[in-house]
Amino acid sequence: MSTNPDWPQGHERLVLSETDSTMAEALRRLPDLKAPTWILALRQTAGRGRRGRAWVDPSGNFAATLLQRLDEPPQQLALRSFVAALALHEALMGLTGLEAGFALKWPNDVLLNGGKLSGILLESPGQGVLSLGIGVNLRASPPADPAAAFPPVNLRTETGLTIQPEALLDHLAPAFATWDQRLRTYGFDPIRTAFLQRVTRLGQTLVARTMTEEVQGTFETIDATGSLVLRTAQGPRAIPAADIFFP
Structure with missing residues (x-):
């Protein structure tokens, strides 16, 4: 468990020195899942993004998955991509103290100075189960993809700031819990409004x-x-x- 007093109540926190993929790790741990669990890997050897694409993850970057059971229909589960993007945007702004530079790209990427800083992946490995994977280029950028709409960037190069993955997780988890509670309480409309205010x-x-x-x-x-x-x-x-x- 986290020693952070803002850590969301009832959520587990697991930090691994290395794994192949936090999404794969979440799937392996699903049979024993008793509470929402954040899984952070300090090194990921076989990360992946949307549509099976490889996610290159140099050491020092952020790679985590939230695994939880939710008694909701698939279309409601899918809205967590917007929740995750808003939470990550909030966490990064809080950690860096920067008011400008960060923006959202539909449906769930966070941009920094016009470049792609993060990726978010949602999967439902079973009925009522959500795996939410988040990768953030904290220290290094992957090779540029000529076919991509936005070039990859990393936080350290763009801002001069070095953020530890554990510190980002300790800000991201409570931010996600707050935005998620808004979705549960008020529906998608306030999430949609907030996203549109931040979208590029x-x-x-x-x-x-x-x-x-x-x-x-x-x-x-x-x-x-x-x-x-x-x-x-x-x-x-x-x-x-x-x-x-x-x-």
Whole structure:
């Protein structure tokens, strides 16, 4: 357990010196899960991102997964990606004391000075189970991907600040618990409003690439289900999942 007095009550905290992937570690620990558990790895050897992509994780970066049981339908579980993004944004601003530079990218990335600082991955390995993986480039950036919309950046290079992974976890966990309680109490609307206040490129033209098509339009809003809403020449389009790029 954490000695941090702000640590959310009833949540376990597990820090590993090394593992293959915190998402894989969460899956292995699922049969014995008795309480929501944050799993932090100080070194991750086989991290992964969305759609099975590799997540390169140099030493000193942040890699953690929250594993919990939630008696909710899948569409409600999926809204935790927005909760996680808001919590991470809040934790990073609190730790760094920086008011400018941080922004959100739909559906759940945190950007710093226009570059990709983090990635968030949601999976449901069983009914009512949520694995929420979060990776943050605290000290080093992975190699740039020419196909990516935003170049990778890291906190130390961009700000000159060195943040320890354990310190970020101790700020992230209570922030997540607070935003999550808002979702449970008031529904998605306040989460959606807060996300839109922090999201990048709102009102600008972007391209959404799904598994089957490419849609270009103006980023108009996020709807009540968390879908991206684009204003296109054919009218508004709600897109539940996509990679976004900018022409």
